Amino acid sequence: MNAPTIVQDAAAELQLILDNQRQAFRAEGPVSLETRIDRIDRCIALLVDHKQAICDAVDKDFGCRSPYTTQMMDIMNSVGSLKFVKKNLKKWMKPEKRTPFMPMNFLGARAYVKYQPKGVVGIMTPWNVPVNMIFSPLADVLGAGNRAMIKPSEFTPHTSALMGKLFAQYFEETEVAVVTGGPEVGAAFSSLKLDHIIFTGASSIGRLVGKAAADNMVPVTLELGGKSPVVISPSADINKAAETLITGKAMNGGQLCVSPDYCFVPQSKLEAFIKRCRDVIAEQFPTVQGNPDFVACINERHYERVKGYIDEAAERGTRIVPLCPKGEEVSSPEEHKLALHLIVDPADDLACMQDEIFGAVLNVKTYDDLDPVLHFINEREHPLALYYFGEDKAEEERVINETISGGVSVNQIAMHVGCDDLPFGGIGHSGSGNYRGFDGFRTFSHGRGVYREGWVNMAKLAGTLPPFGQKLDKMLDSQIKK
Numbered sequence: 001m002n003a004p005t006i007v008q009d010a011a012a013e014l015q016l017i018l019d020n021q022r023q024a025f026r027a028e029g030p031v032s033l034e035t036r037i038d039r040i041d042r043c044i045a046l047l048v049d050h051k052q053a054i055c056d057a058v059d060k061d062f063g064c065r066s067p068y069t070t071q072m073m074d075i076m077n078s079v080g081s082l083k084f085v086k087k088n089l090k091k092w093m094k095p096e097k098r099t100p101f102m103p104m105n106f107l108g109a110r111a112y113v114k115y116q117p118k119g120v121v122g123i124m125t126p127w128n129v130p131v132n133m134i135f136s137p138l139a140d141v142l143g144a145g146n147r148a149m150i151k152p153s154e155f156t157p158h159t160s161a162l163m164g165k166l167f168a169q170y171f172e173e174t175e176v177a178v179v180t181g182g183p184e185v186g187a188a189f190s191s192l193k194l195d196h197i198i199f200t201g202a203s204s205i206g207r208l209v210g211k212a213a214a215d216n217m218v219p220v221t222l223e224l225g226g227k228s229p230v231v232i233s234p235s236a237d238i239n240k241a242a243e244t245l246i247t248g249k250a251m252n253g254g255q256l257c258v259s260p261d262y263c264f265v266p267q268s269k270l271e272a273f274i275k276r277c278r279d280v281i282a283e284q285f286p287t288v289q290g291n292p293d294f295v296a297c298i299n300e301r302h303y304e305r306v307k308g309y310i311d312e313a314a315e316r317g318t319r320i321v322p323l324c325p326k327g328e329e330v331s332s333p334e335e336h337k338l339a340l341h342l343i344v345d346p347a348d349d350l351a352c353m354q355d356e357i358f359g360a361v362l363n364v365k366t367y368d369d370l371d372p373v374l375h376f377i378n379e380r381e382h383p384l385a386l387y388y389f390g391e392d393k394a395e396e397e398r399v400i401n402e403t404i405s406g407g408v409s410v411n412q413i414a415m416h417v418g419c420d421d422l423p424f425g426g427i428g429h430s431g432s433g434n435y436r437g438f439d440g441f442r443t444f445s446h447g448r449g450v451y452r453e454g455w456v457n458m459a460k461l462a463g464t465l466p467p468f469g470q471k472l473d474k475m476l477d478s479q480i481k482k
Contacts, residue, residue, distance in 0.1 A: 031145030108454025117145030140440025221433035233390025248413025306359030381429030
């Protein structure tokens with residue numbers, strides 16, 4: 001079967017699913033609180049009842065991913081988000097009171113925002129946290145009363161197939177449908193006339209999704225990542241900062257969209273920082289190769305990509321610090337596991353300082369003055385996350401106020417992402433739009449403004465109806481002034 005035929009067949013199948021979901025959505029009418037909670041409860045049951053199968057599938061896709069990592073990052077976080085939406089949904093669904101203009105607010109007029117479901121939302125997910133990146137937005141999508149079509153990554157075929165099987169057991173296809181396939185299915189998916197699309201993944205693919213969606217005037221939420229910086233203040237406890245930072249960086253083998261990418265360390269504290277990084281990894285991962293707790297690169301291609309950053313920097317004479325026992329820096333390509341490496345003071349033209357790392361490498365840059373640090377961050381594309389370690393409140397405020405990023409964690413890594421009551425999303429190159437909690441509920445709802453007239457015909461009373469005259473002149477003069 002040739003490529004055009006594959007694309008046409010995928011598009012036809014997807015369109016049929018969308019048509020059926022939209023027809024069911026319209027037939028259902030207003031989506032009750034009870035229906036939304038029932039759908040959320042079924043998601044929770046799916047995750048809890050099939051915990052082991054999910055862990056096994058993710059491990060097969062990565063080649064080495066601890067079931068504890070999957071339970072914490074994929075299952076526990078997903079259940080937490082679903083329960084948060086369920087707990088707050090009744091409050092969010094209530095009409096939001098607004099104030100009518102003067103003097104109508106004193107004459108019986110009323111104004112409010114009614115949040116209504118948009119219809120059918122498309123969710124396009126990445127491979128790095130393959131289950132949570134389905135359920136995190138899905139909690140908001142279902143809470144808002146929508147139906148969902150999900151396109152998981154082709155890089156996690158076992159997990160994607162399992163998700164398709166499980167969703168078919170817990171949901172009608174007209175409620176939630178999972179479609180699998182490669183780039184051709186992704187292209188067809190993003191070209192559907194959905195009511196909203198949320199895409200998480202690489203910026204290069206995000207651009208294509210945005211362009212395809214624009215042809216149909218489909219609103220898009222993009223979560224794209226980028227090079228997330230860390231600033232360690234001279235006021236920070238360097239040992240505590242290093243421990244927190246390197247623990248966060250090691251999560252999922254560095255394969256997180258909010259993973260620290262490059263870190264500014266005071267010049268005078270560099271060696272203490274490196275020593276503590278070594279000690280922390282030795283405590284948490286006494287070995288790397290053969291250690292089931294240390295997550296492998298997702299596949300050989302990404303292994304070679306990340307290893308290439310280390311090799312290029314080494315060839316240029318850059319200091320490389322592998323955080324592992326000697327001889328365990330790299331595995332065979334077939335096992336695709338890399339130990340965490342520090343690249344110290346890399347040149348800005350190296351690939352490790354140009355590309356998003358998305359792997360087990362942390363760039364470490366030294367500094368003596370904060371001004372060049374802020375300039376460096378601001379000269380680059382806005383990152384998805386920014387991290388500050390320190391106890392200087394004035395400096396902390398300065399770092400937050402004088403930079404722009406999707407979100408910020410202070411003295412911690414990625415915790416702003418774990419807070420369901422905070423919006424999560426990027427800005428500029430790192431994405432657009434927010435989801436999570438109430439912000440996600442609003443993203444996947446249509447906020448419909450409603451005005452209800454009071455008991456006075458203000459237009460007639462104010463003289464704004466033709467024929468115009470002196471009464472209108474006086475009213476306009478009273479309103480159009482400094």
